[in-house]
Amino acid sequence: MRAWLRAALVLGAQLRALWLAAAVEVHTAKEVVAVNGTNQRLKCTFSSSSPVSQQLSVSWNFQPEDLSAHEPVFYYLKEPYQPPSGRFKDRVTWDGNIERHDVSIMVWNLKPSDNGTFTCQVTNWPDVYGTIGEVRLRVVQKVSFSEIHFLAVAIGSASGLMIIVVTAVIICRQHRRKARDRRAEAAEAADSERKEKESLKMGEKKESIPLED
Numbered sequence: 001m002r003a004w005l006r007a008a009l010v011l012g013a014q015l016r017a018l019w020l021a022a023a024v025e026v027h028t029a030k031e032v033v034a035v036n037g038t039n040q041r042l043k044c045t046f047s048s049s050s051p052v053s054q055q056l057s058v059s060w061n062f063q064p065e066d067l068s069a070h071e072p073v074f075y076y077l078k079e080p081y082q083p084p085s086g087r088f089k090d091r092v093t094w095d096g097n098i099e100r101h102d103v104s105i106m107v108w109n110l111k112p113s114d115n116g117t118f119t120c121q122v123t124n125w126p127d128v129y130g131t132i133g134e135v136r137l138r139v140v141q142k143v144s145f146s147e148i149h150f151l152a153v154a155i156g157s158a159s160g161l162m163i164i165v166v167t168a169v170i171i172c173r174q175h176r177r178k179a180r181d182r183r184a185e186a187a188e189a190a191d192s193e194r195k196e197k198e199s200l201k202m203g204e205k206k207e208s209i210p211l212e213d
Contacts, residue, residue: 024048024122024130031136043104044120048127055125058103064116110139
């Protein structure tokens, strides 16, 4: 009994190691934000322990924010297949490259009802198990100014205000310098005039002194 249990545990560990080695790993962005009415590429890539096979399949599904039933979005098996009906009919196109392990799709004309979680699943025989990629899509309304525009306006306003302040400081300094120069010139002129008057007075005094016989 113990030998059988030990063999079962060893076999389980081996199968788990084999499953992990043969699993397909799928990689997606955790969250994507897009503007209402625009188009958005949902990127999904994968890695597999086996070469890309003819049996490779890709399944994209969608679950709305209200957590209602999953809806098919896109399917790939040797060639892309668009959904024949549903909210994504004629709104999803293939945008991947199997040879580069890229299984991305493009969603056109986004709507607020597209808010939800998209899942990307890849099977590549014999790698039929693995992770499922999830990306949450948030569709936001258009605004008059985007954050980038607002930042640009703020930086431009701050730069303009700084230029005005620097210009005002330079003009004030120039006015002060000119006023100081005028005062210095006036003082120098007054000093020259004073010295000239003193010189004239000294000359007059010398002329008024009588000569001795």
